[in-house]
Every structure is written in C-alpha cells, then in structure tokens.
Amino acid sequence: MPRNRTTTATLTTALTLTALATSALTAHADSSDPWVRSWGSNTGSQLGNGNTVQQLTPANVLGIARQDVQELGAGGAEGTGSGTTATPGTAFAVALLKDGTVMSWGSNTSGQIGNGTTTAQAAPAAVAGLSGISHVAAGLNHALAVRNGRVLSWGSNTSGQLGNGVAGADPGGVQRTPVPVQSLDRVVDVGAGCDFSVALRDNGTVWAWGSAADGRLGNDDDKTNSSTPKQVKALTDVVGISVGCGHVLALAADGTVKAWGKNSDGQLGNDSRAQSAVPVTVQYLDSVAKVAATTNGSFAILDDGSLKAWGDNNSGQLGDGYTDDRTTAVPIDAVQGVKEIAGGPDHTIAALDNGSVVAWGANANGQLGNGSLVSSAAPTVSLPAGSDISHVSAATNGRSSFAY
Numbered sequence: 001m002p003r004n005r006t007t008t009a010t011l012t013t014a015l016t017l018t019a020l021a022t023s024a025l026t027a028h029a030d031s032s033d034p035w036v037r038s039w040g041s042n043t044g045s046q047l048g049n050g051n052t053v054q055q056l057t058p059a060n061v062l063g064i065a066r067q068d069v070q071e072l073g074a075g076g077a078e079g080t081g082s083g084t085t086a087t088p089g090t091a092f093a094v095a096l097l098k099d100g101t102v103m104s105w106g107s108n109t110s111g112q113i114g115n116g117t118t119t120a121q122a123a124p125a126a127v128a129g130l131s132g133i134s135h136v137a138a139g140l141n142h143a144l145a146v147r148n149g150r151v152l153s154w155g156s157n158t159s160g161q162l163g164n165g166v167a168g169a170d171p172g173g174v175q176r177t178p179v180p181v182q183s184l185d186r187v188v189d190v191g192a193g194c195d196f197s198v199a200l201r202d203n204g205t206v207w208a209w210g211s212a213a214d215g216r217l218g219n220d221d222d223k224t225n226s227s228t229p230k231q232v233k234a235l236t237d238v239v240g241i242s243v244g245c246g247h248v249l250a251l252a253a254d255g256t257v258k259a260w261g262k263n264s265d266g267q268l269g270n271d272s273r274a275q276s277a278v279p280v281t282v283q284y285l286d287s288v289a290k291v292a293a294t295t296n297g298s299f300a301i302l303d304d305g306s307l308k309a310w311g312d313n314n315s316g317q318l319g320d321g322y323t324d325d326r327t328t329a330v331p332i333d334a335v336q337g338v339k340e341i342a343g344g345p346d347h348t349i350a351a352l353d354n355g356s357v358v359a360w361g362a363n364a365n366g367q368l369g370n371g372s373l374v375s376s377a378a379p380t381v382s383l384p385a386g387s388d389i390s391h392v393s394a395a396t397n398g399r400s401s402f403a404y
Contacts, residue, residue, distance in 0.1 A: 075138025215277025
C-alpha cells in the first residue's frame with residue numbers, strides 16, 4: 001500500500017538542513033583518524049567500542065585501523081523489550097583483515113562471532129583458526145568466510161544456512177566455531193541473508209542454501225529448505241552478488257541485474273510484489289557497476305557514480321524524497337559520486353568519492369550518525385569530505401552503521 005508522500009516544502013527544508021549540516025558536522029571526524037568508525041544502536045555491543053551505549057556520531061571500533069581492513073560484514077537484528085525483559089538482539093560484526101585473519105565482536109546468542117562460546121564480545125577479537133581468508137559475510141545470526149575457494153560457516157543453523165549437511169546439529173541449532181560448507185569449491189564471493197546463504201563461483205554460477213521461504217534459494221522451490229548448496233536456476237555469467245534479508249541481487253557480465261526471493265516491498269524490481277523462486281530481470285537498469293541489497297530494499301550504482309533504488313521505502317530509506325515503496329528502479333538524484341552503499345531495515349548509508357559518508361531514512365537509534373535522532377528523507381552527513389572512507393556496512397536487520 002502506498003505511503004504518504006513527503007511534501008515539497010518538507011523536502012526543501014530537509015535539503016537546506018543537509019547543506020547546513022555539512023559544515024556543522026565537520027567536527028565529528030578527524031580525517032587523520034585511522035580507525036574503522038561505527039554508530040547507531042549498540043544493544044549487543046555490535047559497535048565494537050567496548051560498551052553497549054547508543055552512539056549518535058561515528059566512534060572508533062577498538063583496535064582496528066581502516067587501512068588494515070579488506071572487508072567488513074555487519075549482521076544481526078535489534079533487541080526487544082526494556083528493563084528486566086530486554087533482550088540484546090543478535091547484532092554483530094566480522095572484519096576481514098588484509099593479512100587474511102578475521103576479527104569479530106557483538107552479540108553471540110547463536111555463536112555467530114565464532115569464538116567457541118555464546119558469550120557476547122564488546123571489542124574485536126580474532127576468530128581462532130581462521131587464516132588465508134579472502135571474503136566474509138554476516139547474516140542475521142550466522143557468518144561465512146571463504147578460504148582457498150571453499151566456504152566456512154558458523155552461528156545459527158536452524159534452517160540449514162551453514163550448509164554443512166545438517167540443520168540444527170548442535171542443541172538450539174548453534175555452531176560456535178567455523179565448519180566447512182559441503183561440496184562447494186572455486187567460490188569467489190559470498191553473501192548471508194537472514195536465514196540462508198549464497199555463493200558465487202568463478203564460472204559465474206550462483207549457489208544457495210538454507211531457508212527456501214519466498215523462493216530465496218532461487219531453485220524454483222519455496223518450501224524445501226536445503227542444508228547443502230543448490231545451484232540457482234538459469235543463471236550464468238554472474239560477476240557480483242548482494243544478499244538482503246530474504247532476497248538476492250545478481251549482476252551479470254552484460255550489465256543486467258537479476259533478482260529472486262521475497263518481494264512484498266517490490267525489492268525484486270520487476271514491477272510486481274509477488275515473490276519469485278527463480279531469477280527475474282530488474283527493470284529500467286543499464287550501465288550498472290555494482291548492486292547492493294539492504295534488508296528489504298535494493299540499490300544499483302551506475303558506471304558514472306549515480307544511484308538507482310527500489311523496494312521498501314517506508315522511512316524514506318531509498319532516498320528519493322518520498323515514502324512510497326518502488327517496484328521498479330528509480331533514480332536517486334540527491335546522491336552522486338557513490339562508491340559503495342549499504343543499509344538496514346529503515347536507513348541507508350553511502351560512501352562517496354570525496355571520502356565522505358552520507359545517510360538517510362529513519363534515525364531512532366542514531367543510525368544516520370549526524371548527532372541527532374531526527375529522521376531524514378534527504379541525505380545527511382555522517383562523516384565529512386576528506387574522511388578517507390571508501391566502504392560502508394550496515395546490520396542485516398538492525399540499526400547500526402560502519403565506515404572504513
């Protein structure tokens with residue numbers, strides 16, 4: 001159902017405030033600061049700054065310098081309740097360092113930080129036994145890593161998302177240390193959804209395992225979970241993948257984009273809200289350089305650094321100045337020079353080519369990083385130009401943000 005449109009006056013005001021914020025927020029970051037930055041919700045210690053305090057502006061992740069990080073995956077969801085009934089949620093993060101080792105921190109209710117326990121960690125620590133790693137990914141409460149073309153997994157396995165041939169092998173479906181995914185080799189990238197996993201092989205094929213709900217495995221079956229990898233139907237020559245909570249985007253060598261899985265918010269971009277258990281073509285796209293799936297939304301960065309978006313827009317997280325869902329790709333004119341983009345269920349963050357980070361959407365937990373709790377349908381500055389940022393990440397289904 002369409003949501004209320006933002007009025008022209010409101011949008012103009014938001015844009016004006018954003019322009020003013022550029023200078024006002026310069027003090028939030030020292031461009032010489034070498035650390036990975038994090039902000040937003042911190043109920044599970046997912047910001048990696050040693051505490052559980054919500055952070056309205058970017059703070060340092062303890063002990064991890066940007067120049068040492070190859071890839072950072074943010075996972076998990078927010079906690080619920082308050083006081084004595086509060087739960088910390090599942091939010092966590094994994095960071096692949098350039099030396100091939102992996103650090104992790106945050107909530108650990110399902111063993112998702114891979115330290116052999118289910119005890120949370122407020123600061124980064126090495127995942128034992130992981131070296132020679134080339135890629136990592138974080139889902140709702142599980143994680144993936146690639147070593148020599150083979151996939152390792154740990155955390156929750158209730159839907160078979162670890163791909164080790166058994167769903168829920170440990171009591172509660174928990175795997176506290178990395179285990180190998182069965183039968184899959186020559187993997188060049190991985191992505192983790194809320195309860196499923198996806199891998200791209202060097203021959204351009206895509207494989208998936210875990211929950212089949214909404215057709216998210218892409219094998220023409222929306223009912224049968226799989227605890228081992230299955231090939232996605234009719235999909236070849238893929239050069240890039242990105243995984244949302246329940247949907248997947250795949251960028252082909254010819255520049256077209258395919259999508260499958262959940263589609264209740266139009267996140268497949270095929271002018272429909274019907275789920276699809278096989279890949280469909282995202283409409284009105286060309287010259288795509290990179291794709292990014294958020295919780296229930298989708299983005300395409302074009303060759304010229306411009307942006308298109310589709311899917312859930314309840315909080316203005318697509319950035320087009322409105323709050324209507326989009327079932328096909330629409331241009332996001334307010335943002336240019338985009339290098340990388342990420343987002344959660346209700347906010348989006350982007351790293352720009354001037355070294356800055358901008359964000360838009362909901363802000364109840366400070367996930368926009370602009371020092372306030374005020375939502376914004378227009379881009380607002382999290383880190384100013386010259387902050388030496390090239391990459392961003394956001395919790396799978398949470399309200400925390402990272403820049404490095």
